[in-house]
């Protein structure tokens with residue numbers, strides 16, 4: 001069977017989701033998990049976006065050895081230079097350069113003529129080849145590009161040295177039959193088409209990103225660009241887990257195979273959800289909490305008699321219920337540090353390590369079995385180095401009693417200075433947020449509040465996501481604790497801490 005390359009862009013296109021920006025440490029953790037899952041290519045970011053993203057790509061390129069590490073770059077000298085420098089430490093590094101080829105983008109966004117765009121694409125690929133042999137070229141908005149021009153551009157960039165050519169449905173406009181048709185035409189009409197890998201990159205605006213990607217595979221694409229949980233710009237990208245499981249479950253139809261270790265899918269999904277604060281909907285295919293739950297009596301009866309009556313995949317094959325007991329109450333500091341290292345987690349300072357270890361010990365006192373997910377949740381809690389955090393939770397008391405108004409009282413530090421606050425609310429979480437706002441007066445608007453179990457059981461840590469917006473900026477805060485009111489307070493403060501940082505993300509496709 002032919003190999004299908006899985007190109008993960010969770011840390012680049014996925015990061016373009018509002019509030020989903022990741023720190024360097026978070027990118028390394030996701031990078032290690034993707035490597036463990038045997039993803040072929042990891043797009044770790046857009047090096048020219050910011051110094052922070054440059055450093056994050058560099059760190060992923062240093063930490064990951066088995067997957068190719070890639071940086072995005074517009075077809076501009078400065079971008080390509082930065083991408084080349086960022087991927088330098090990689091065992092295998094790729095530069096992914098792109099320029100828009102549709103009339104609407106060329107005329108209104110780039111203000112360039114088709115000939116200028118063609119020349120820009122050729123120059124970009126040639127310059128990128130001075131850094132690495134592994135150069136990918138994307139024709140942004142290929143879905144709305146004229147076929148003759150697209151063929152000219154692809155022929156020229158292949159001559160210039162591109163090894164992969166990517167055909168993006170940037171705006172999620174295509175439908176499967178038309179997308180397959182587009183690939184067939186390109187493969188027939190581009191004279192040197194057989195010298196490269198053809199790739200598909202689909203957005204989900206009409207809910208067809210996965211269907212379109214699979215149609216492209218059927219028509220000859222041998223790389224799919226996708227993201228964990230379908231995260232991505234607007235309605236997201238094609239979901240990696242759905243692509244991989246469709247290819248695996250229906251290999252009779254597709255006739256290609258991936259090298260993905262599917263048992264790592266659920267851990268990857270949980271990690272990305274934890275880090276970005278984007279919860280997974282319960283009915284989401286493959287990674288949703290209900291994806292393998294049979295509610296109806298007829299289904300349950302059928303599954304008990306013979307699993308395949310209603311199940312086409314097994315939950316454990318995609319990593320459900322494969323929780324590995326990691327550490328216990330008696331585990332020491334070095335075992336803790338070692339396990340973090342195996343998970344790709346290097347805490348920046350001894351202070352952060354000590355504080356995470358303290359939290360681990362506290363958790364082990366309440367909950368005997370500690371799993372990898374728990375460690376990720378503890379470390380996400382530590383995401384901002386404690387010594388540079390503006391707000392920090394010191395203590396919380398919440399009171400609920402039937403017939404009484406719920407009440408919360410908190411002590412926090414604001415740049416090291418102790419502040420006390422209290423309030424009543426509709427429930428203990430509401431009271432907590434009201435108490436915090438009464439003193440912090442952030443005036444931000446709450447867009448989302450959600451709670452998820454980190455592992456199973458009532459002793460599990462609850463992981464809370466709080467999405468806040470203010471002045472057009474959106475941030476996601478996360479907090480974890482076996483007590484969800486405490487987790488909520490931490491998540492709220494985490495979001496406010498992110499609001500106070502000056503980190504700004506640049507979208508490569510704008511401007």
Ligand code: KIV
Pocket residue numbers: 013072098138139140141166168169170171201203509
């Ligand atoms: O959607 C898109 O066109 C992109 C390109 C940069 C590949 O993300």
Ligand code: ZN
Pocket residue numbers: 013168170201203233
């Ligand atoms: Zn995209």
